[in-house]
Amino acid sequence: MGPLQSLILLLILLILAVFQTVGSSSDYTDLVYKGCANQDFQDFNGIYKQTLKNLFDTLISQSSNTKFYNSSAGEGPSTINGLFQCRGDLSNSDCVNCVKKAPEMSEKLCGHSIAARVQLNGCYLRYEIAGFRQVSGTELLYKVCGSTQASGAGFEDRLNSALGEIVKGVGSGNSGFYAGGYESVYFLGQCEGDLNSGDCVNCVKNAIDKAKSECGTSISAQIYLQQCYISYTYYPSGVPTNNSPSFSSGSRKNTQKTVAIVLGGVVGLGLGIACLLFAKSTLKKKTHTYKYGG
Template sequence: MAITYHLVLLSVLLPLAGGASLLRYQCGKNFTGDGILASNIGAGLADLVRESSLLGSANSTRGAGDNTIYGLSLCRGDVTSGDCSTCIADAAGNISAACAGHAQAIVWYDICLIRFDTEDFNGKWKNGSGWVVRSSREAPNPSIFVPEVEELIRQVTAAAAGAGGRLFGRMARVIRRLEGLAVYGMAQCTRDLEGGSCRDCLDLLAGWIPVAGGCRNSSGCNLLYSSCVIRYETYNFLSPVDASSSASLQF
């Protein structure tokens, strides 16, 4: 299955006022002069903002027929309800402005995402494009670092796919051959997926880690897709995860 992905280089993530960092957004399906469709998009986003903080995720359906809008939101599994609520509100406001006049959109932050579409995407992950947002800092000794990261991601992927309804896994891994360097990783799927589909989506993203044009030789990377995300860093971006002398730690 061929899926398009795009590469973005970042030296740092730029936090917004609420503390979350905007990574990417993508708009599609232009429309003009349809007040009903625009109203349904606004109402659907309002539903997601209102409901997301309760469980860290929400779905919405507004309208009927060709004017139906399906929406979904997701917060990273380790963030507080307050941070989740703030991020979703920021995401809804920004995607409304950035993708005005579009009936399909998705926005990724470092701790949340929102998407909407006229097509019912629930339970479907195979159609779409993804983004690789990687650090401009090179990894130390890539011949050692990259295989260790791949093993870390295999473990967090298995944890996420086996996590029941949460579909979230996080872990720290200490690389002894790199003077005890700790690498932190997470994997998460949107909650409309089953465990098997979650694993398939994450496996697709994990395949971008070692390749040129993907995360290759980068010290940190965000792998973004409409139904799943993976991230690893050499600093602790998770809340809370502490590295110890153990080779792998799951939280």
């Protein structure tokens, strides 16, 4: 086999490796953060174990029909309340897969805690024993501020306009979910499914205020409150060609775009692999734990 044929074979193998790596990764089921109560169920292997299982089974069964559902299981002091919510742009099948993943993550990360919240990229699930003290709906649970700071004039005005679009969007009969773009700022906002329009708008406004105070001129941010969250990314040099932002990061279309971008040559392909590996390691480092009060 000649040098050219060897190079082509190597390129094909590397392309397949990247495609398999990206295609097999369900980004929407990746962990964003967890919250675990600092108290465990007493006698978990008795009634509480079965009650929690019944609750999870109910939530999973409803995830094929709706993006938000809350329910209870058990009776009296052993009652456990819980809910799930999927991101508004997830397909029904992706919502099911995401919600199925959440109880597994909850058990792995929080054990037998009497209350827990697991936030994945595409959905979140939380539960708490009856009588558990709730935090405020606008309590800041988790934040991610981009390390890159905006430079030059115009960023603040663009960002303010984009954030204003989120407020208008979630309050305009969109089921508390809105995603879009404004002059190279791409954004997303979502409220818990049982909030009315007014409370949803107020929650998102609180999230925006926290984004401004916590993240300043960062070109990207994710702000998670108890009952809503927002995220945005600003592209100062314009949106990357052939790789426009998408909030359905687990889609096969994005996988195909990623592979297409690195087809330019071996160097680009190697860089793509390095970036993927770095992104995975960085995500693990960003995993954050907080404790519920109770």
